[in-house]
Amino acid sequence: MTCGANEWCARFVERHRAALNFATLVLGYVLYLIVGPGFSPPSSCRTNVSCAELKDARRDFLNASPCVDEERLEKLLARVLEASNYGVTEHGKNDTDQNWDFVSSLFFTSTVLTTTGYGHTVPLSDEGKAFCIFYALFGIPATLLFLSAVVQRIMVLVTRQPIAYFHRRWAMSKSVLSVIHACCLAIILTLLFLIIPAWIFITMEKDWNFLESLYFCFISLTTIGLGDYVPGSTHTKEARPHPDLYRLGITVYLLVGLIFVLVMLETCCELPQMRRLRQRFYNENIHE
Amino acid sequence: MTCGANEWCARFVERHRAALNFATLVLGYVLYLIVGPGFSPPSSCRTNVSCAELKDARRDFLNASPCVDEERLEKLLARVLEASNYGVTEHGKNDTDQNWDFVSSLFFTSTVLTTTGYGHTVPLSDEGKAFCIFYALFGIPATLLFLSAVVQRIMVLVTRQPIAYFHRRWAMSKSVLSVIHACCLAIILTLLFLIIPAWIFITMEKDWNFLESLYFCFISLTTIGLGDYVPGSTHTKEARPHPDLYRLGITVYLLVGLIFVLVMLETCCELPQMRRLRQRFYNENIHE
Ligand SMILES: [K+]
Ligand SMILES: [K+]
Numbered sequence: 001m002t003c004g005a006n007e008w009c010a011r012f013v014e015r016h017r018a019a020l021n022f023a024t025l026v027l028g029y030v031l032y033l034i035v036g037p038g039f040s041p042p043s044s045c046r047t048n049v050s051c052a053e054l055k056d057a058r059r060d061f062l063n064a065s066p067c068v069d070e071e072r073l074e075k076l077l078a079r080v081l082e083a084s085n086y087g088v089t090e091h092g093k094n095d096t097d098q099n100w101d102f103v104s105s106l107f108f109t110s111t112v113l114t115t116t117g118y119g120h121t122v123p124l125s126d127e128g129k130a131f132c133i134f135y136a137l138f139g140i141p142a143t144l145l146f147l148s149a150v151v152q153r154i155m156v157l158v159t160r161q162p163i164a165y166f167h168r169r170w171a172m173s174k175s176v177l178s179v180i181h182a183c184c185l186a187i188i189l190t191l192l193f194l195i196i197p198a199w200i201f202i203t204m205e206k207d208w209n210f211l212e213s214l215y216f217c218f219i220s221l222t223t224i225g226l227g228d229y230v231p232g233s234t235h236t237k238e239a240r241p242h243p244d245l246y247r248l249g250i251t252v253y254l255l256v257g258l259i260f261v262l263v264m265l266e267t268c269c270e271l272p273q274m275r276r277l278r279q280r281f282y283n284e285n286i287h288e
Numbered sequence: 289m290t291c292g293a294n295e296w297c298a299r300f301v302e303r304h305r306a307a308l309n310f311a312t313l314v315l316g317y318v319l320y321l322i323v324g325p326g327f328s329p330p331s332s333c334r335t336n337v338s339c340a341e342l343k344d345a346r347r348d349f350l351n352a353s354p355c356v357d358e359e360r361l362e363k364l365l366a367r368v369l370e371a372s373n374y375g376v377t378e379h380g381k382n383d384t385d386q387n388w389d390f391v392s393s394l395f396f397t398s399t400v401l402t403t404t405g406y407g408h409t410v411p412l413s414d415e416g417k418a419f420c421i422f423y424a425l426f427g428i429p430a431t432l433l434f435l436s437a438v439v440q441r442i443m444v445l446v447t448r449q450p451i452a453y454f455h456r457r458w459a460m461s462k463s464v465l466s467v468i469h470a471c472c473l474a475i476i477l478t479l480l481f482l483i484i485p486a487w488i489f490i491t492m493e494k495d496w497n498f499l500e501s502l503y504f505c506f507i508s509l510t511t512i513g514l515g516d517y518v519p520g521s522t523h524t525k526e527a528r529p530h531p532d533l534y535r536l537g538i539t540v541y542l543l544v545g546l547i548f549v550l551v552m553l554e555t556c557c558e559l560p561q562m563r564r565l566r567q568r569f570y571n572e573n574i575h576e
Contacts, residue, residue, distance in 0.1 A: 017568075022569045061360065064357075065360065066355065067354065068353045072349065072353065076345055076346070112512055112514075115403070115510055115511045117405075117513050118407070119515040119516060129500070132503070133506050136512065140510055141553075145566065148566070152569075218424070219405070219421075223403045224405035225407070280306065282306060
């Protein structure tokens with residue numbers, strides 16, 4: 001009985017070795033994502049020049065203008081920095097703890113590892129910078145391995161199997177079929193990962209219009225990440241019931257969206273026409 | 289004679305077809321890089337919220353504090369934004385024309401196309417955003433094609449030929465030889481594209497220390513591009529004799545650096561050990 005179970009177990013492991021390895025990779029990657037924020041120094045100021053320099057500038061200004069209410073000036077500066085899309089006010093000490101929570105931290109590290117890097121949050125101290133370099137040095141290759149493994153699996157389901165199925169069924173040329181498939185996939189993915197998320201962001205971010213939402217989705221999914229629009233960092237915090245859940249949702253959206261952008265890219269690369277195009281630019285004696 | 293010349297010409301084209309196609313690709317890509325800035329709307333403000341909102345906030349503050357010298361307040365705000373690493377002052381109209389010159393524009397578009405996207409310059413208007421989306425939509429695939437063609441050619445020179453040569457010469461196992469080669473390449477490229485540029489940036493950017501320079505190089509070459517350190521955007525403009533040449537040099541450095549980062553990545557991917565590792569996570573029936 002035990003022998004039979006053991007044998008079955010061994011055969012199960014043997015048969016699903018790739019799937020089990022893949023599950024380990026996914027778990028390990030999620031762990032790396034979660035552990036990173038825990039170890040990183042709690043620094044989320046935008047620049048290190050500003051913190052010291054701003055204080056001096058503020059003191060000078062207050063000395064020269066005796067009528068100014070310090071609180072009022074504080075408010076103006078906070079608004080200036082807020083309008084510049086900081087998210088984190090540089091000179092309010094009491095904000096630091098509250099802002100650098102786990103979900104924001106996870107959001108930050110995941111944007112660094114996918115090389116999006118909005119720059120709405122950056123390491124302030126020297127240790128923070130060194131940590132950021134080391135975390136990315138191992139994290140980015142791990143992310144690439146993780147993404148390529150996930151993309152390979154999705155490619156089988158989304159591209160290779162459908163093309164093979166319709167090729168058998170309709171007896172169409174694979175070349176034409178691939179192009180039709182790529183176009184359909186492009187339309188579906190644009191709808192799912194650009195148009196619908198853009199609509200959702202309009203309702204969540206009050207001061208974004210449709211073009212701005214679309215611009216944010218596009219700039220994020222291409223991993224450009226200019227950082228001029230970052231959801232959840234504007235000053236309408238009290239209006240949103242679950243800011244952490246919102247941030248977590250965005251993190252998941254960005255990761256899944258990036259995976260499907262890569263699936264789309266790989267689908268285009270595998271088009272016979274595209275292969276021929278690429279071959280034209282490559283050296284013939286490439287595999288010598 | 290003409291027949292012989294024609295025949296030679298035809299044979300030359302035939303033999304070097306891949307090289308000629310490659311040259312066309314490089315030229316076309318450089319043209320795309322140059323044409324982009326020319327067509328893009330001249331908008332380089334960081335956010336569009338700030339421009340209107342900041343003015344209101346400033347007016348309110350001035351009304352409430354009659355003693356404040358407007359010029360002094362302007363200076364404080366400029367310093368606040370400068371310290372936040374803007375480069376472009378939001379409320380100085382006379383600065384806009386001067387700042388949005390060709391080289392800055394080329395720097396901006398090249399960072400968008402390589403998906404670095406520092407965010408020190410962003411499209412302000414709706415047309416600017418739409419242009420940015422369309423430019424990137426065609427530009428990023430073109431960049432990927434360009435980079436992959438260049439990387440393939442460099443791979444032959446830097447990785448495949450040396451390994452084949454030493455394999456023949458020393459009769460060593462290719463597996464061991466590949467690892468030794470990858471380590472040597474990593475050391476050389478780290479020196480050439482991280483350590484030496486970091487030293488150069490220390491001398492060029494007065495307020496950067498070595499860690500900050502290294503951090504900038506690393507964050508840029510991995511295409512994270514957080515944008516907290518962007519060379520040439522700080523306020524020591526008058527101290528530098530050729531700001532345009534400096535920016536152009538940085539653009540070239542970032543592009544060449546990115547190419548060699550990809551060469552290093554591809555070299556690691558081609559290690560027999562790495563191939564086996566990747567194969568573990570992939571589905572066996574992948575090429576069905
Ligand atoms: K980026
Ligand atoms: K970025």
